[in-house]
Every structure is written in structure tokens, then in C-alpha cells.
Amino acid sequence: MLVRMIASLMLLGLGLFPARxxxxxxxxxxxxxxxxxxxxxxxxxxxxxxxYGGRNWPLWLMPDVSxxxxxxxxxxxxxxxxxxxxxxVQLSLVSRFNEEAGxxxxxxxxxxxxxxxxxxxxxxxxxxxxxxxxxxxxLAKRPWALDAGLxxxxxxxxxxxxxxxxxxxxxxxxxxxxxxxxxxxxxxxxGEWRLSAALAWKDKxxxxxxxxxxxxxxxxxxxxxxxxxQPEISWQWQYPLNHRWSLLSMFRYRWINxxxxxxxxxxxxxxMQEASVRSWFVGLNYRFF
Numbered sequence: 001m002l003v004r005m006i007a008s009l010m011l012l013g014l015g016l017f018p019a020r021x022x023x024x025x026x027x028x029x030x031x032x033x034x035x036x037x038x039x040x041x042x043x044x045x046x047x048x049x050x051x052y053g054g055r056n057w058p059l060w061l062m063p064d065v066s067x068x069x070x071x072x073x074x075x076x077x078x079x080x081x082x083x084x085x086x087x088x089v090q091l092s093l094v095s096r097f098n099e100e101a102g103x104x105x106x107x108x109x110x111x112x113x114x115x116x117x118x119x120x121x122x123x124x125x126x127x128x129x130x131x132x133x134x135x136x137x138x139l140a141k142r143p144w145a146l147d148a149g150l151x152x153x154x155x156x157x158x159x160x161x162x163x164x165x166x167x168x169x170x171x172x173x174x175x176x177x178x179x180x181x182x183x184x185x186x187x188x189x190x191g192e193w194r195l196s197a198a199l200a201w202k203d204k205x206x207x208x209x210x211x212x213x214x215x216x217x218x219x220x221x222x223x224x225x226x227x228x229x230q231p232e233i234s235w236q237w238q239y240p241l242n243h244r245w246s247l248l249s250m251f252r253y254r255w256i257n258x259x260x261x262x263x264x265x266x267x268x269x270x271x272m273q274e275a276s277v278r279s280w281f282v283g284l285n286y287r288f289f
Contacts, residue, residue, distance in 0.1 A: 036289060039064035041248050043283015049103050050256060050274040053135030057102070059281050080151065089154040098145040098168070100210040104136055134270040139217050142210050145172035159184050168206070175205030191239035191247070200230045213260070213271060223260040223269060231255050238285065248285040253278055 045059035066075040073080050073092075080094040147166040154161050159182045167176045181198030204227045213223040232254035239247040254277045260269035 033068050033070060035067070037064070037066045038288045039285055040288065041281065041283050041285045043248070043281055045250075045279070045281030045283070047279040048274070048277055050277055051103055051136050051271055052133045052273045053137055054103055054273075059279070062281065064285075089152060092151040092153070093148070094151045094164070095146065095148040095169070098147050098166075098173075098206075100173075100206070101142050101144050104139070104142040104210070133273070134213060134218055136271075139271070140214070143172040144170075146170040147177075149176075173206045173209035175203040175209070177202040177206055191237055194236045196234045196236075198232050198234075200232070201227065202230065203227045211260070211269060211271060213269070218270060221262055223262055223271075225260050225269065226257075228257045230257075244287045246285045246287075247283075249280075249282045251278075251280045 041062040041064070042060065047057040047059060049056050064076060067073060068075075070085060071082050073082065078094055078096045080092040082090050082092040084090065145168050148169045149164060149166040152161075152163040162179075162181050162183075164179045165176065166178070168174055177200060179198055179200040181196060183194055183196035185192070185194040187193070204225070207225040207228050211225045213221075215222040232252060234250065234252035236250040237248070241247065256272070256275055256277060258268050258272040258275045259266060260272075261267075
């Protein structure tokens with residue numbers, strides 16, 4: 001159980017983009033090559049759960065762990081290898097646990113590094129259930145999945161861009177998903193700021209594995225879910241108090257599709273209560289090294 005909890009927390013991370021190796025012209029929001037960076041944020045917040053009977057994930061503590069060698073890197077749950085680190089457009093081979101299982105179980109490898117996505121006031125803990133809806137604990141267990149794929153990073157139009165293609169290499173949902181994101185960071189007298197936006201596409205195989213409902217789970221009626229486009233926005237603010245302590249706050253909002261269908265009808269998925277996932281956090285950040 002302890003190992004699972006540690007693995008869970010490692011998929012929760014900081015901001016839309018992980019840290020990167022330092023460049024001579026940009027030493028903010030980056031880490032020195034060949035050194036570990038470890039930060040721990042302590043405060044209040046939570047990530048909402050859109051499922052009936054699902055429990056919001058409390059955010060009391062958020063780790064931020066990264067290491068960049070010349071080619072290899074580890075950043076908040078993502079393990080990668082950059083093929084040409086000095087190129088203006090960087091291509092990396094990457095792998096990380098898929099996050100979808102985190103909505104179905106508390107101890108999931110998808111729930112550690114919220115600082116990638118967003119530790120805490122729990123918020124409302126369990127969703128109210130209507131008689132025709134389906135609770136998470138009435139479902140068969142959804143699997144953990146390990147994804148691997150390609151990542152492109154580049155800068156253009158004053159923005160930092162990232163494109164990801166992920167594929168299930170653990171043979172759990174046998175699908176793929178894509179994500180394109182852009183972020184803008186600046187610093188002034190009020191602190192360090194970052195605004196980000198992203199658009200993710202998740203194929204039908206992924207969506208059905210986690211959000212589809214089998215006939216055995218719902219009184220003989222099977223619900224299918226189609227591929228989904230999921231836009232999201234986020235912002236982050238950090239104000240240094242000294243070389244180790246800083247104030248930190250962040251917010252993320254992701255839209256999701258609640259629609260599902262049977263052989264005869266299309267309507268709201270009996271599993272989905274909300275059409276969004278919200279994450280927020282306010283607290284202090286401590287830099288160990």
C-alpha cells in the first residue's frame with residue numbers, strides 16, 4: 001500500500017510543462033543539467049472527481065522532483081530521453097503512468113505529481129447519487145496503464161509549446177491519446193506567473209476502458225463512450241520569500257464529455273456527474289535542493 005501511495009503521488013506535478021535543462025539565456029523555470037531538484041509544496045487544495053461516488057483527491061502535499069542529464073531526464077513521473085538536446089525543436093522518447101485510473105481508486109500511480117497537473121481542504125468528498133446513476137464502487141476495477149510515446153518541445157511566438165503522442169504499452173486499454181499545449185511565463189514585482197492552455201484527444205479504446213459501462217455493471221445495459229476532445233486552462237503564481245521558501249498557488253480547469261450511448265439511446269453517462277475536472281492549491285513551497 002505504501003509503495004502504491006508513493007507511486008500515486010508521483011503523477012500529480014507542477015504546471016502544464018515540467019522543468020527543463022537550463023539554457024544560458026533562460027535560467028528561470030529550469031534546472032541545472034546533472035543535478036536533482038526537489039521541492040515540496042504544503043497547503044490547501046483538491047482535485048475534483050467527476051464520477052458519481054468518486055472522492056475528490058485532497059492536496060495537502062505536492063512534490064516536485066526532477067533530474068536532467070544530457071539526454072536522460074525524470075520530471076514529476078515522466079521518464080524521458082531527448083534525442084538532440086541542443087536542437088531548437090527537441091524530440092524526446094517518454095513514458096509515464098496513464099492518469100485515468102486515478103479517478104477510480106485512491107491509491108493509483110496517477111495521483112502523486114499533481115504539480116504537473118496540481119495537497120488540503122478536501123472539498124465535498126462524495127458525490128450525491130440519484131437512483132438511476134452508477135457509483136464508482138459498483139464497477140469492475142479499472143486498470144493501471146503505462147504509456148509511452150513521443151514528445152516535441154519548442155518555442156515560438158513568445159510561447160513554450162509541447163506536443164505529446166502517448167500509446168498504451170502495458171496492453172491495458174490498447175489505445176492512444178494526444179495533447180498539444182502552450183504556456184506563457186513572466187516575472188514582475190508581484191512574482192512569477194504562468195498561463196497555459198492545452199487540448200487533449202483520447203481515443204475510443206481509452207475512453208471505453210475507463211468510462212464505458214458493461215452490461216454486467218448496469219442491469220444488462222451496456223454504455224459506450226466515444227473518443228473525446230478535452231480542452232484545459234491553467235495558471236500558476238509563485239512569489240519567492242527567500243532562496244528556499246516561496247508562496248505558491250495554482251488552478252486548472254479541464255472540460256470532459258458526459259455523453260454515452262446504448263444501442264437505442266444517447267444521453268448522459270450514468271457514471272459521470274460533472275463535465276469538468278478542477279484542481280486548485282494555495283500554500284507554501286520549500287526547495288530542498
